[in-house]
Amino acid sequence: MTHDEPTYGYLGPAGTFTQAALRGWLEQQRRDTAGAVRPASDEGADATTPAAGASTPGEASSHQTPSSSGAPTATDDLVAAALERSVPFATVPAALDAVRSGGVDGVMVPIENSVEGGVSSTLDALNAGAGAPTDSQLLLVGEVLVPITFVLAARPGTRAEQITGVGSHSHAWPQVRGWMASNLPQATYVPTLSTAAAAQSLADDAAENFQAAVCAPMAADVFGLETLATHIGDNAGAVTRFVLVTKARDAAGRPRTPAPTGHDKTTLVLYQHADRAGGLLELLEQFATRGISMSRLESRPTGEAMGSYCFSLDIEGHIASERVGEALMGLKRVAADVRYLGSYARADKRPVDVTPETSDEAFADARAWLHALR
Numbered sequence: 001m002t003h004d005e006p007t008y009g010y011l012g013p014a015g016t017f018t019q020a021a022l023r024g025w026l027e028q029q030r031r032d033t034a035g036a037v038r039p040a041s042d043e044g045a046d047a048t049t050p051a052a053g054a055s056t057p058g059e060a061s062s063h064q065t066p067s068s069s070g071a072p073t074a075t076d077d078l079v080a081a082a083l084e085r086s087v088p089f090a091t092v093p094a095a096l097d098a099v100r101s102g103g104v105d106g107v108m109v110p111i112e113n114s115v116e117g118g119v120s121s122t123l124d125a126l127n128a129g130a131g132a133p134t135d136s137q138l139l140l141v142g143e144v145l146v147p148i149t150f151v152l153a154a155r156p157g158t159r160a161e162q163i164t165g166v167g168s169h170s171h172a173w174p175q176v177r178g179w180m181a182s183n184l185p186q187a188t189y190v191p192t193l194s195t196a197a198a199a200q201s202l203a204d205d206a207a208e209n210f211q212a213a214v215c216a217p218m219a220a221d222v223f224g225l226e227t228l229a230t231h232i233g234d235n236a237g238a239v240t241r242f243v244l245v246t247k248a249r250d251a252a253g254r255p256r257t258p259a260p261t262g263h264d265k266t267t268l269v270l271y272q273h274a275d276r277a278g279g280l281l282e283l284l285e286q287f288a289t290r291g292i293s294m295s296r297l298e299s300r301p302t303g304e305a306m307g308s309y310c311f312s313l314d315i316e317g318h319i320a321s322e323r324v325g326e327a328l329m330g331l332k333r334v335a336a337d338v339r340y341l342g343s344y345a346r347a348d349k350r351p352v353d354v355t356p357e358t359s360d361e362a363f364a365d366a367r368a369w370l371h372a373l374r
């Protein structure tokens, strides 16, 4: 993009949880850059480098912090303006394509839910471009956690007994299945592209085979629906994790990986050479021997043949650290393909746990020792 201020996309329409995640990420960026205080790092973060994410769309600014009085501030205005410029996309692949083509600078997409697990469509769409030429590769540069609260919404005046179908996103429905079985057993599920898309169809009188939507409270507001029931999620603590995706390189050809913060994670996709006993163990050993903890691991079909899988995973630590770098080199030797999807700050800011024998210093000492022997 050539304009000064970045433009973001999200899985839309307005009122999705993904839009809420984008708002949360923009607010966090503004707080971080306004505060401009770097956390102490165990992973090579350097007090002179910009805060994580500042090299991504969102950009550093010297604007004031939000006021404690609650009065609107310049920071609030900037977030509101960024949201105003943001673009809804009907599907995750469409949103990622817009980043690749330069139509937007970054997009927020759902990747993992605490009840339903990985969002397969996102994992597959991210991986689809990861083996592509460098100029169309994508990079994860940040994450956001959003607590999920569902409502049942319908056109004003709709009565419960008139509801024979309920529209929602495929990841939302399993999170309310118990409530539906107890409260609307007659209703069948109708899949929609997002929770807010179901609400929008009702508002537009375009819903086919459903009279109510499972969506965020915000979507019911945006589309002028009546809320028939609140807090209908089966798990009150449900959380969805979203990631901000940009192009791997900016217009000047610089890599966009944000600087280490000391509380980073790295997302990878690994391919085995051939299915054989201990194949996955061989990949995971690369992390274990370097004291690297994993926070997500799932297998996804490669689509090439029955039983052919790759592994999508998140590990603790930043690619700039010695231990993660060494693990990636180890993987490069033993795996058929290693796809790096990004290193970025954890939303919960939990510091990476580094033991003395896996610290950057320990790796540097060992290398110096070997060098002296050779």
Ligand SMILES: O=C(O)C(=O)C[C@]1(C(=O)O)C=C[C@@H](O)C=C1
Binding pocket: 011, 015, 016, 017, 018, 019, 110, 113, 119, 148, 169, 171, 172, 193, 194, 195, 196, 216, 240
């Ligand atoms: O449909 C939405 O509102 C979304 O933002 C998508 C999505 C998802 O893909 O998991 C996000 C959070 C909820 O868990 C359900 C749906």
